Amino acid sequence: MSGEALLRVNQISKSFGGVQAVIDLSLQLGQGDILGVIGPNGSGKTTLVNLITGFVKPNRGEVYFKDKKITGFAPHKIVDLGVTRTFQIMRPYHSLPAFKNLIVPLNSPRIRRTRGGKLGDNDGVAIDILEEIGFERDAYVPYKIASSLPLGYLKRLELARCLALQPEVIICDEIFSGLSMSEIGTMIPLIEKLQMDGISIIMIEHRLRELFRLVNRVIVMNFGSKLAEGSPEAVMAKPEVRGAYLGTEGELC
Amino acid sequence: MGKELNQQERRKERLDRGIKVRTEGLYALLSWREMSYLLLPRMVLILGLLFIPLLLDMYWQRVLCVAGVYALLALSFDFLAEFVGLVCLGGAFFIGSGGYIAGLLNHWMGWSPFLTIPIATVAGAGVSTLVLLPCLRLRGIYFAIISFMFPLLTVYVIIALNIFGGTEGITALATFPNIWVDQYLILGAVILSLFVMRRLVNEDFGLILRSIKDNDQAVKASGISITVYKAKAVFIASLIGCFGGAYLCHLYGWVGISQFTMDFSILPIAATVMGGMGTLVGPVLGALILTPMSEALRGFGQLRVVLYCLILIGFIVYKPEGLMNYLKRKFHQFEHWEEV
Numbered sequence: 001m002s003g004e005a006l007l008r009v010n011q012i013s014k015s016f017g018g019v020q021a022v023i024d025l026s027l028q029l030g031q032g033d034i035l036g037v038i039g040p041n042g043s044g045k046t047t048l049v050n051l052i053t054g055f056v057k058p059n060r061g062e063v064y065f066k067d068k069k070i071t072g073f074a075p076h077k078i079v080d081l082g083v084t085r086t087f088q089i090m091r092p093y094h095s096l097p098a099f100k101n102l103i104v105p106l107n108s109p110r111i112r113r114t115r116g117g118k119l120g121d122n123d124g125v126a127i128d129i130l131e132e133i134g135f136e137r138d139a140y141v142p143y144k145i146a147s148s149l150p151l152g153y154l155k156r157l158e159l160a161r162c163l164a165l166q167p168e169v170i171i172c173d174e175i176f177s178g179l180s181m182s183e184i185g186t187m188i189p190l191i192e193k194l195q196m197d198g199i200s201i202i203m204i205e206h207r208l209r210e211l212f213r214l215v216n217r218v219i220v221m222n223f224g225s226k227l228a229e230g231s232p233e234a235v236m237a238k239p240e241v242r243g244a245y246l247g248t249e250g251e252l253c
Numbered sequence: 254m255g256k257e258l259n260q261q262e263r264r265k266e267r268l269d270r271g272i273k274v275r276t277e278g279l280y281a282l283l284s285w286r287e288m289s290y291l292l293l294p295r296m297v298l299i300l301g302l303l304f305i306p307l308l309l310d311m312y313w314q315r316v317l318c319v320a321g322v323y324a325l326l327a328l329s330f331d332f333l334a335e336f337v338g339l340v341c342l343g344g345a346f347f348i349g350s351g352g353y354i355a356g357l358l359n360h361w362m363g364w365s366p367f368l369t370i371p372i373a374t375v376a377g378a379g380v381s382t383l384v385l386l387p388c389l390r391l392r393g394i395y396f397a398i399i400s401f402m403f404p405l406l407t408v409y410v411i412i413a414l415n416i417f418g419g420t421e422g423i424t425a426l427a428t429f430p431n432i433w434v435d436q437y438l439i440l441g442a443v444i445l446s447l448f449v450m451r452r453l454v455n456e457d458f459g460l461i462l463r464s465i466k467d468n469d470q471a472v473k474a475s476g477i478s479i480t481v482y483k484a485k486a487v488f489i490a491s492l493i494g495c496f497g498g499a500y501l502c503h504l505y506g507w508v509g510i511s512q513f514t515m516d517f518s519i520l521p522i523a524a525t526v527m528g529g530m531g532t533l534v535g536p537v538l539g540a541l542i543l544t545p546m547s548e549a550l551r552g553f554g555q556l557r558v559v560l561y562c563l564i565l566i567g568f569i570v571y572k573p574e575g576l577m578n579y580l581k582r583k584f585h586q587f588e589h590w591e592e593v
Contacts (some may be wrong), residue, residue: 053474055470055473074473074478075473075474076473076475076476076477076478076479079473079474079475079476080476084474084476085474087470087471087474091467091468091470091471092467092468092471093460093463093464093467093468093471094467095463095467096460096463096464096467100460101464103457103460103461104460104461104464104471104472104475104477105475105476105477107457107458107461107477108475108476108477109476109477110476111476122457161471161474161475164475165475165476
């Protein structure tokens, strides 16, 4: 079982002072899988991302990638192995044009290795990636200064930054939040395409309906621990999940 | 079929637009007018710097040499502050370490300045980078404070241990053959490092540094070690500073604890504020104006500092964008003037 999982989180815990952000959480992600992580606000979803990607060090527990322990690695070392993430709050490199934002990942050691140390035309590669991710509708958009881009493009830019790293795992932290229905509608095929390309994806999301179109397995978190795991229908049918999202009947304060 | 063709055409047009945006600079080659707009300001600066020594007398030529050292420091300060996000007040440390290494090599080994300066530049930058390496995690004011401490600390180490000549310093070092070598060495260094820097901040390496300033989390998430890049940036900045220090010790023929004086940390900031943050050329001009001005005000005795401060405050209040940003704006207005 554990041998085939690409990314394996084992009994991970993190507390900030007295607050238990994540408690003994385990999850597994197989090759080409797409896993949803949902939960009410403050249930520790983003902390989980930070723990997996090395931005926060766990108190207990381990993270394995391809059966290699990556707990305690620096963030750039984990990215170097192929586990990438997007940020919930996007802060692009404001002063640069959109395509120049991808120059940074394209100069990472991971990409330099795959391209044999030669750098070549990074600008061209960056624009190709942006076209792939949906910047092609308006040809001027890739050249606009990043701070002037609308939210939908910024989210795509975050995803493009991950793609530029030729990742094996992408962890999307609320990539749909703040987008209109039509914008989400164009994002969904994009993520399906990534999955078909063999990239494993963890999606942290509040937009359940859109998420359930994509994933076949979800983990529900509440107060830092795993409340339920399984197919979307099975999970949402559970009374404790409904309780966590909507409040329990009769539990008035 | 028609739709297919249309799509191809659209793709071609898109590519053309892309090429145009990415090669804006090349379009300048199309006409002399465009080219002169690009070249004129640069030429004025380079030729101005190269000819200015011919117009000065002996005393002001000396001042120009020192102003050149301050210009290098201001350049390195601006580079670190605006393009890497490290507000480094350790200019005096760069000057001091470069100066002492060059001085000691000359004193002990008897090597000529043209050998000690390159060695001191590289070795001093190495020392400065190693010293600042543990502090690179700090940001903003915290890095500023700790980098400000290092020159002070070194001074007291030298005094307490009475090494490297103690409070007396090392005297009777080799100097340059004549005043023209003095001037053109530093002016050449200023022009060279200015244009190298301008190039560097727009290369991929510079873009990564600017990204670290904008959002270091995203750089980490892009698989790049920010400590390595910050260390490289500090090394480059301290190369410039240490060259200034090594040059200064051979200019005076003397090196002492006053090479760690606060002036070397503070004046570059004033020059950068006056010249315009993030323009690189602005701080250089600022230093070339402020240093002679401070000399010219010497006649006022103690009032000198007051006048100096008033001029600085005036700049901060009335032209907070700095000299260079103002001039650039005016120049661009002039450029588009005829089209209106």
